[in-house]
Each structure stands twice: as structure tokens, then as C-alpha cells.
Amino acid sequence: MCGCICPLSPVSPLFALVVFVVFVYRVWKAIQDGHARTTAGKAAGFLLIPFFNMYWLFQAIWGFAKDYDRFLDRNEFSASKLPEKLYLAFSILISTRWLYRTVATLKPIPGVGCLLGPYSYFLTIPTYILGIIVIYKSCNAVNSLPEPAEKRAS
Numbered sequence: 001m002c003g004c005i006c007p008l009s010p011v012s013p014l015f016a017l018v019v020f021v022v023f024v025y026r027v028w029k030a031i032q033d034g035h036a037r038t039t040a041g042k043a044a045g046f047l048l049i050p051f052f053n054m055y056w057l058f059q060a061i062w063g064f065a066k067d068y069d070r071f072l073d074r075n076e077f078s079a080s081k082l083p084e085k086l087y088l089a090f091s092i093l094i095s096t097r098w099l100y101r102t103v104a105t106l107k108p109i110p111g112v113g114c115l116l117g118p119y120s121y122f123l124t125i126p127t128y129i130l131g132i133i134v135i136y137k138s139c140n141a142v143n144s145l146p147e148p149a150e151k152r153a154s
Contacts, residue, residue, distance in 0.1 A: 021047055023135060024060050030142040031071040037063055054095050061094075061134070062087045068141055079144040082137060090130040097123040 025044035032040060038059065046056040065087035072079055100123055 021045075023138075024064075027064055027068075027138045027142050028060075030145060031064075031068055033071060033074070035070070035074060036067050054098065057094055058088075058091045061091045064138070077145065079141065082141055086130065086137070087134060090127070090134045093123065093127040093130055097127050 021044045024047060025040045028036065028038065028040035028043040038046075043060045043064070047053045047060055049056070062084065065082040065084045069081045069084070071077075072081060
């Protein structure tokens with residue numbers, strides 16, 4: 001058991017997961033035109049399947065950048081395309097951090113408790129920074145899309 005004493009310890013990651021899954025659902029929902037690689041529900045829901053989510057993360061994050069750019073091309077929108085390599089890097093960092101934390105939890109490093117070793121910060125900080133950038137770029141991209149015709153009519 002970890003030596004941390006914080007009543008919010010189990011709540012914080014759960015809250016972050018819920019917010020992230022809702023975010024993934026909403027950005028995928030914005031590009032549903034019958035040509036996207038997945039539905040918004042699958043993009044978000046499959047992230048909740050243990051172990052499979054490490055594969056699906058690449059489909060939901062990096063795949064979103066690819067599908068968004070294709071969506072712009074198909075519909076001839078003039079919005080800026082997303083930097084696919086940034087989304088790939090974020091997916092790699094999340095999966096590497098998850099793998100590191102899993103291995104460190106299964107084989108605890110003596111004397112480091114909750115920190116999971118000093119190398120944890122080399123993964124955590126860049127992951128958070130890229131995550132903020134990806135969320136910012138995704139929100140701007142989705143907000144730059146014109147409203148669908150059925151919403152304009154009502």
C-alpha cells in the first residue's frame with residue numbers, strides 16, 4: 001500500500017478519467033459525417049476497457065487528428081488542420097506512462113512510495129503539458145467548424 005495520506009487520492013484520477021472520456025466523446029461527435037473511423041460512443045467507451053484501451057488510445061487520440069483533417073478535406077472547410085505528430089506523441093506518452101506506472105506498481109521500487117521513482121516525473125510533466133496542448137487545439141478545432149445545417153435551420 002502506498003504511504004500517501006490524501007482522502008482525494010482515488011477520486012482525482014477517476015475524475016480526470018471521466019473528464020477525458022467526455023472530452024473524447026465530444027470531439028468525435030463533432031466530426032460524425034458517416035466517414036469517421038469510429039462513432040463518438042465507441043471512441044470514448046472503448047477507452048474504458050482495460051488493456052485494450054492502450055491500443056484504442058491511439059485510435060481515439062491520434063486517429064481523431066487524422067479523421068479531423070480528412071473531415072476538413074471532404075467538406076472543403078478552411079479551418080486549420082491538426083498536427084498529427086503532436087497527437088501521436090501524446091498517445092505514446094500516455095501509454096508509456098501507463099506502462100511505467102503498471103510495472104512500478106507490480107514490482108514496487110523500495111523507498112519511493114507513491115512517487116514510483118524519480119523517473120515518473122520525466123513522463124508525467126511532458127504528458128500533462130502535451131495533454132493541455134492537445135485539448136486546447138482540439139477544442140479550437142471543433143469550435144472552428146461551422147454548425148451543421150440541421151442546427152442552423154432550427
